Every structure is written in C-alpha cells, then in structure tokens.
Amino acid sequence: MEPEYIYKKIKSISFGVLSPKVIKDMSVAKVVTPELYDKEGYPVDGGLMDTRLGVIDPGLICKTDGLKLKDSLGHFGYIELARPVIHVKFVKNILAFLRGTCRECSRILLEDEDIEKYKSTVNKGKIKKVVVKEISVKVAKATKCPHCKEKQYKVKIEKPTTYLDNEKRISPIEIRTRFEKITDEDLILFGVNHKVVRPEWMILTLMAIPPVSMRPSITLESGERSEDDLTHKLGDIVRINQRLFENINAGAPEIIIEDLWDLLQYHITTFFDNSIAQIPPARHRSGQALKTITGRIKSKEGRIRHNLAGKRTNFSSRTVISPDSMIGLDEVGVPKQVAMKLSVPERITEENKEFMVKYIEKGPKSYPGANYIVRPDGKKKKITDETKEQLLEEIEPGYQVERHLLDGDIAIFNRQPSLHRMSMMCHKIRVLPFKTFRLNPAVCAPYNADFDGDEMNLHVPQTEEARAEAEILMQVQTQLISPRYGLGIIACNQDSIAGNYLLTREMEMDKKEAIRLLASIGVEDFSNLPNKDIITGKEVFSVLIPNDFSFNGKSRDGNKVIIHNGKIKEGTMDSANLGSGSGLLIRTLHKKYGPDVTIKILGLMFRLGIKTLLKNGFTVTLSDLDVGEKGTNEFQTILKDAESMVDELIKEFYDGKLVAFPGRSVEETLELKILGILNKARNDSGKVVLKTINKDAHTIVMSSSGARGNIINLAQMIAVVGQQAFRGQRIERGYTDRTLSCFEKKDLGPSARGFIRDGFKKGLRPHEFFFMAMTGRDSLMDTALRTPKSGYIYRRLSNALQDIKVEYDGTVRNAAGKIVQYKYGEDGVDVSKSEGGKINIQRIIEKVITE
C-alpha cells in the first residue's frame, strides 16, 4: 500500500442535520418490535437489541461486521414513524420558518426587492446573524404574502410542540408539506445552509436508533437484566409507534389516533430531552427521572466535560505524602510496593538483553523485577512463575519488558487542585521503604501541599516522547521561577529560613562542628571553609555559594546584604533573600548559573537551615511571650488611652458635637473613627512588643526572619487581640440596641462592640470569646462561598484564553489566527524569564561599571 503521511488523524468535523434518506442509508436494521430478548435471552431480530446493531454480550457476534463485543463499534438502526413528529430541539427554528413563510405558497414573506437586497449581504459571515435577525423582524410584520397575496396570521406556539395558525392547530404533517415547498434560495435568508439542512427534516418521519453499544444493559447479581435509560425510552417509542400503526390500519376513530400521536410525540420529545419545562419528565418505576440524550451530553457530569475534556489514565498511583528533606528537590520517594506495580516499558536490544533477562527472572514478586512482556505484535504476556521459563526463551530484540520502577526513572507528580502548571511537575523516582510518597518540603509551595494527610498522584510516562517532554518541560528545576510574577516559587520555607537566619546572624562554632554540619547536608568539599578554629555561621553558609558569585541586596529589615566572591560580607539571610515569592538571592543565582546549579544550591541551603535548627534546638515556650512589668504597663497605657479617646468620641457624638466626614453620616463617622483608634492601639502594641521582648525568643526569631507569623500575631498573644471586625464593621447585631445581654443598651464602648482587650496568653472573657467565634464563623463562611466563585471565574478564564498562543512572528493570536496582541505584554518579555516582570537594568549597569 502507498505510504500515507498525515499530520492529524481527524482534520475536521462538520455538523449537519440527518435527512430521512441518510438515516435509512446508514441504518443496518429496521426496528419493528419493542421486545428485547426471546425466551432463551437471545436478542430478538427487529428488536432494539438486534445483533445487527452491535453486541453487548460476550460470545455473541455482530451480524453486520462479524466482530465480537468491544471490537464492534455498533451500528445505527431506524424506525419508521407512523405519523411525523416534531424534533424538540428544533422547535424554535420550526416556529421561525412558520412565521417567515406564506401559509399558502411557502415563499418567504419578503418583497422581491428585499430578497435581492438581503441575498447580497446575508452570506458575509460576520454580519450574518444581524441580517438574519433583521429579516425575522421584518417578516413577522407581514400580514399578506407579497407573492400570492394570501392573508397571513401570526403563528403561535403552545409549548412544547404545538403550533397554532389562525388559532387552529397545524399538524406536523401540514408543517412538513409547507416546509417541503420552501425554496433553497429562501432558506439562505433564514440563515440556514440548504446544503446540510432542509426544514422538513426537522420533523421526523424516520428516527435513528442508536447502536446497542451506546446503551449497554447491566446484568444484576440476581441474573436479572437492567436496561439502559435510552433503551427504555426507545422501547416506549417503538411500542406506541406500533400501536399507532395498528390503529391507523384498523381505521380507528381520529380521536384515538390523535391521542396516540400526541403520546408518540411525548415519548420522542423526552427521548431527546427529558428536562423540558412544560412537560413532566419520563421516570423510572422508582420515580427517578430518565437520563436521555440531552442529559447525557450536557453539564459537568455529561459526556463532553466528563469523558471528552477529561480523561482517565493508567500507570498512576496515589497515596499520602510525607516530608523528607534529605532527598533532592527534584526527587520523589516512591514506596516499594508502588514501584513494583507501576512499570516502564523497555525495549530489548542486543546490548541490554542481559539486564532485561535479570528483570524477567526476578518476576513480578521481587524487586526489581518485571510484570509483563510485550511481543512486537502488541500482545501482552504476564510474567508468572509458570510462564517465566518459556518467556525467557522467547524474548529477543524487539520485545518490550515492562519492568519495575527504578531510581532515576521519570514520573509526573501532581496535587489537586491543579491550579497552575507547577501543580504537575516531573520528578526523578527514588524507591524508598514505607508506604507514603516522600517529597522535599521545599517543593510544598508550588503544590500548596502540607503533610496533615494530603494525598498526591504519581504518573509514569510510558513512551520516550512523553518522557523527553516531561523531563525538558516539566522537571522541577524548570519550574523554579513562577510565570505569575517572575520570582522564585520554589524556595526555602519555615524551618530552613529560621535556621539560616540564626546561622548567619551571629552563630559561631568550631571547625569540627562546622564540618560535621556541612557533611550532614551532603557537602563533601570543605576547602571553602576558612582555616581557623572558630568559624562563623556566615562562613558556613558561604561554603554553599559559588566562588565567583557577588550579590548586593537587602534583608527584610532593610539592612544591606553583601556577598562578594562567594562570601557573605554583611547581612543575614532571611525570607527576603531565601523565601518563596521574593527570594532575590535565589533569583540571581538562577539567572547566573541556570536551573540545575540553583536547585542543587537551594537543596543544600534548605538542609543547612534545617540541620542548624536540629543542632541547636528550636522550640516555643510560654516565656517567649514575657515582656516584663514595663511592657505590660505600656500596653495598659496604650489601651487606656485608646479607650478614653473612644469614650470622648462617644460623648461628643451624644452631645451632637461630632462633625461628620463629608459624604458620611455622623454614626458612620463615629464608627470609622473608633475603628481607627482601636486598630492603631493594636498596632502600637505590636511596636511595644518589638521593643520590649527578648530578641532571642524563638517566636521573635520566626517573625523577624520571615519564617512564619508576623508581629501582629505576637501582639495578639502577648498584649491585645484587638477589634473583631464583622463585614468590615464593629459587631452590631444581636439584641435590641446591644450585642449581648450582658451589656447595657446603647453601649457604644469598645468592649460592647467586639473589642478584645487582652491577649491570648491571659485569655478571653466569655463575651470576647463569643465575639471571636462570630468573626471566626464569618471567615469560614467567606472561604466556603469564595471557593466555588473563584473556581468558576477560573474556569471561564481558562476556557476563554486556552488557545491564545505566541506565533512564530511574535504576535499573540487566538485559534482563528486573529491577532490579540502585536507583541506579548507590549514588550514581548516572558515573565518567567524576567526578574519580577522586569529586566534588571540596575544590576547590569553596576556590573559593567565595577568591571
């Protein structure tokens, strides 16, 4: 055969309406009986489960294509309807045709000159919709046919499927005959393509019966068969249709025929759509509504979003995650059990045959072994103790062995919700004991993972192409810089920041200790350590930095951080330089040395921090919150001052002396002012805390290094929790004129409106506890309501933007090739290649000048 070169297997899909002729041509069987099976349980010929329509029972053979279950795709059949029936999905279009054409001659109700005029404009793509709408408005006004001068009435619709012309019902037969007379030229003016649709096809005379494989029945445990919803519905249609035939043939009275006809219409309507407002949905005997064609397609659980846009996959695994900072950032610890279930296909060649044989010999039960052998013809064979010998003899180059996962294999690791591309990254596998996936805590940030029971998924790519793509595009190192803001997202966090902060602040140790520390994080070259007995923490940290690296930056508190030729000259390491979302040091390292070096250094820094903490110990105790008598007194004065100011304000308010802010009422002004004073009191307490607290307290270390928590959190524990705001205001609701029954009416003072006067250390009074519970609940509600809202906005955004890409000419275009931007982001800079969205001009200037 001629070789066929293709780019895509399917090039395009066209849509259209099936004509009765097409339905008949594509059908393989005419369905005439509602019976499904005979006494033996074999499908009846001419029934809905006819074997010509495909097979769903093992052992049977499809009469059309001679294939067995699963191989046969199934084929359409048809039924001939005794009387034509309206297709619900075209109800609106049928109405438009009825209103737009003459009831006598079926010409469009437009003057000849109008027809000419519109004909020239209607086919110009973009304005088509507008013109069609204009025509439909114009046509509705006609009271007389311009062609045959017949008087016209406005056709009304009685939902769902009855049409009235001049208050008399038009039967589908009549509609069909009217539609048959509409000319192709007129159809264009209705915005309909006459090559794919004729209006009379919207009224069904034949109905296509979907193949059996589309509506498989389930065999229950009791041996009883339970048919698919569609089969039930089709059974109804066929039954009524047969009755209608019989009645017509027997010459039954018109009224009976009409009733049956309506019933047939009902069944066919619900077959297409069972959720039409005006008619009761068809139900199971249990009362549950049937899921028919429309229901199958639409909504999140429908075919499109559930099965077509989202797919399931093999070679994946899911389990609980736990941290292991001793494995690399780009590694994932995989339990041995998982490694023995998942596999990688490897092709046998002359060169690797020996190895492959070893895997096969080990078999599926011992690690590292293999599970299957794939013959060149695609046949899969399981390796078992029995088949092993024979398979070993059989294999030769060209065979594939599905061997167990080994260290260094590639896998894609994922945590839901996968909100950005860093939620799916490629890691190297590290097979480890125990039953959890292990990951380095430094990559928690992009996954948004913690270890309170989170589970994650692992996928093993099965082809060389997939592996190559995963490794080049998705590996952890390639994702260090977030495309959201152009700074590091994978960086140090929590313990490692606190540890490095303590280390580089003022720690000292003797050389032995330093070497021990460095060795414990995996450093082997100590030549960078200065040759003296006492070594500072800065010097220890400097060992990790490349010798030709220089950096000028700032720490969190605004002090200078200077690194010159790989040595920290000044400054301490904290979250401004190490942390995620800023991490300027890491960003600069990445720029200079590239991802592979950076990730290595980052891993070392991370471990150094943790090991430092491990060596020194890092805990929190109640005495961390001590501020002494002086501090306590200062808080009291701050609070008392604030309270007296508030009292003053309230007095002014009652005296009517309070001047309102422009555009606000006096009450609002009062609230705003009080809120301002009380918030200021809390912030002032924070400053006092910073002033009076022991600088070496671990709580303060955490907050000042940026590892966790801020000074307000500390102030809330030590001094004052502060005002509880409910929807941006002080708490107002509750009883008449007061929040709780323990207050006097109309008390506007701080404590009656949700101000918590003491810190968590001292504890809360009952009413304060209550207020806090109120705001706590409010914020829970907020989160619960926010998640679906932001989820929907996200879905819409990603749907609207998903096919916008940069073209070879640098323009940004959508799928239709229309230009959205001439240059991406006005300057064409890729955010993930920039430094915080910019090119660091200052650094370049400084560098050139110092050279």
Add this chain to the structure above:
Amino acid sequence: MELDIKEYEGKLPPKMIEEIKGHLPAKTKKSDVKKIMERICEEYKSSQVEPGESVGIISAESIGEPSTQMTLNTFHFAGVQEMNVTLGLPRIIEIMDARKEIKTPMMQIYLKEPYCKGKDIKDLAQRIKENKVRDFIKEIIVELTDNKIDIKIDLQKLKSSETKDVVLVKTLAKSLKGYNVKIEKDILTIKSKAKSENPSDVYKLKEKIKNIYISGIKGVYQVLPVKRGEEFIIVTAGSNLKEIMKLDFVDKVRTLSNDLHEINAVLGIEAARASIINETYKVIENQGLNIDIRHIMLVADTMCFSGAVKGITRYGVVQQKSSILARASFETPIKHFIEASLIGEVDELNSVIENVMLNQPIPTGTGMPELYMKASK
C-alpha cells in the same frame, strides 16, 4: 550619552530606555554606555517569549490561582473619608463579566487651574451633583381631600445648587402632564387637573415627584471634594463621563471613571482596555497579591480585540470562538450543536480542547511544528 542611548530606540521598548536613563550614573564613560546597552539588549533578547508558548493558559492560571485567596468582602474604605468601593473577588468578577451595571460606579474628576488648588471646590462639586426633587424637600403634605400635594422647599439648598424656583416648576410641569404646578414662596403645590383621583394614585405621584431630576449631572448621586497630594479632586459616586467631559473646569485628560462601558462609549476601545487593566490591577494590589501586569493585559486584550468590550462569559469571548467543540465544552453544549448543524458549520480543530477530545496532539508548544508522519496500521 543621550545620543548613545538614542541609537537603541526601536531595539528596546521606550519604557526601558527611560528606565536606563534614570539609572545611569551621570559620569559614565562612553565605552561603558555602549557596553551596558549591548548587555541590556542581549538580556532583553534572551527574555523574549518563545513562539508556541501558551500565554493564554499561563495568564488564566496566574489570575485564577491567586483568586482563591481574595476576600469576598465588598466593603472597603479607601482612606477613611472616602466612599465604599467594590473590591476583591466581586470586583474582579464584575470586570471579567463586563457588566453593564456595576455595583459602585465612581469617578475621579481632576480639575483645571485654578480650581485644582481648591478654588470654589465645594460649589463645583455641588454643581456636578445630580439633584432630584427629593434633595430640596423639607416636608411633604398630601391632602387627599382635594387631591393636592404641598411640598415645602428647602430654599437654601435650592440656592446652593444654583437652581431657580422657576426652573423647578418648569421641569416639574414638564414631567407631570395633567397636573398644575404652582409655587408660592417656599410652598410648591401640585394639583391634578382631573376632578377626582384615586388616593393610591396620589401616593404614587408623591413617590414619582421625589425622583424627578432637576439639575446637575444625571447619575452622579454623591460628590466629595478630596485632597490628593497637592491638588484637589472631586470623587463621585455614580458615573456619567460624557456629561462631565463637557464641563469646562474639568481636566479631561486625567478624569477617570470605573465604568468600562461608559469609557468605551466616550473614549473608545483603547481607553476601555487601559481601564480594564487599571481596575483589575488596583484590586490585585489592594489584596496584596503579586500578578504580573502582562497577564492582565492579555485578559484585557482578549476582551477588547474585537473592537467592543466583551465579557469572559458564554455570550462574550467564548461565543466568538471558531471551534464548535470548544464552545460546546464551555457551557450550553446542545445549543451550540443545534446552531452549528443548521448552518453546516465545520470545526477545523484548530484550538486546544477539541484536539484533547479527539486524542490528538494540541497545536501549541511542542505540538505546533507540523510534523507529518506515517500512520501506523
């Protein structure tokens, strides 16, 4: 030095050149300037986006991911004295929807000299403010017996808004056909010409009268003179850019509204795009999030590139997609299939989602080069 930099105009974006000028120390050697410029050019070149990059999805992710962290609380005080502005997630939704009616329309009116120094600022503000009859009412007396409504007018307020009582009567008479309107000192009398009237109609009339527009600029229901840095501006609740632009004391260049459609109508689509970017960025900054402006630009451009402001909804941007399957996969699939079948639409499978559906390579990134291959049999 200036000259040396000028050479690079066109190679680098103008903003960047400005920035270089700002950062270069005054006494830089000529050779150094050249070196610096070359290096920057090199860096700029290496930071360009690569063809095939799915910038759309990246932008959607960059905005969608942090939006989970935004607050739902609408209330916010932008400075103590000013008015409430919708912020946080609700505002983002409002912008992306391209709503016609926004929750808190607002304007910042900048003024020309000498008014921006504070001259007559309160009077100007009052002139801008929309005045309805209710703003001048001191008291209303309904007399059901002779179908009469007496309104006691606050003459002082009337004076401060520069409205004459005659004008008041005229406008009232104009909008109340079939009624006699008279004024005597500060009592405004409205009487029906018809003999008898239903009492409930009289009460309805009373409500109607309250909402009759008298003077000022329609839609601007609250005004607030505020000092911003060195100058005075007028912040308003309610927006009517078109009318404000007509006033001679307004600085038309800097005056802002937050209503996208109004900006589009008055100033055009480019202004609307800029406004989408500014408004979105304001919310994001206010929420303390970090999103690069390029992502917001791309969203704004997709909303505007057709020439009209389209929301990111099934009636807006998604409706415009060329692929039927892509439209169907978003919302209301059946509707799209029916419409497509009537015109015999063909899906050329050019975008992402329909190729996912058909298990074919997607035409972005590594799927973009068109490699032809032998189909395996």
